Amino acid sequence: MKNSNVKRLNNAYTKRHFRKSRWEFMQKPKARRISFVTVIFLLIAVPFMFTIHKVHRQTADVESQIKTSKQKLADAKATNQNLKLNVKQLNNSEYVQQLIRDKYYYTKAGETVYSLPNDVAKDVTQN
Numbered sequence: 001m002k003n004s005n006v007k008r009l010n011n012a013y014t015k016r017h018f019r020k021s022r023w024e025f026m027q028k029p030k031a032r033r034i035s036f037v038t039v040i041f042l043l044i045a046v047p048f049m050f051t052i053h054k055v056h057r058q059t060a061d062v063e064s065q066i067k068t069s070k071q072k073l074a075d076a077k078a079t080n081q082n083l084k085l086n087v088k089q090l091n092n093s094e095y096v097q098q099l100i101r102d103k104y105y106y107t108k109a110g111e112t113v114y115s116l117p118n119d120v121a122k123d124v125t126q127n
Contacts, residue, residue: 008014089095100106105113 101108105115107113
């Protein structure tokens with residue numbers, strides 16, 4: 001209720017004070033609400049940020065594992081291809097004969113094997 005007997009002074013000081021106090025009165029609840037909303041937002045957002053960071057690191061780890069697995073697969077495929085080639089060659093009798101002659105110093109009738117000092121192969125004459 002307004003009392004009609006109370007009058008306000010209408011000078012610069014009272015105007016400034018009235019504006020300031022009215023502004024503070026309006027500003028404090030607003031600031032509290034903004035602070036409250038900010039705190040609630042941070043309480044919700046921070047765990048999500050940690051989760052996103054964790055998922056990002058796990059994704060990087062999985063990508064690293066995929067890269068190493070692909071490299072191992074490529075190596076295994078190359079080895080497999082070499083082994084298949086060796087199997088095909090071992091089915092060829094001429095290749096097998098040449099391999100036996102080179103590795104074990106077998107000879108055909110009338111051939112002579114000469115072992116040089118720099119040969120890497122095992123010297124059969126020492127056995």
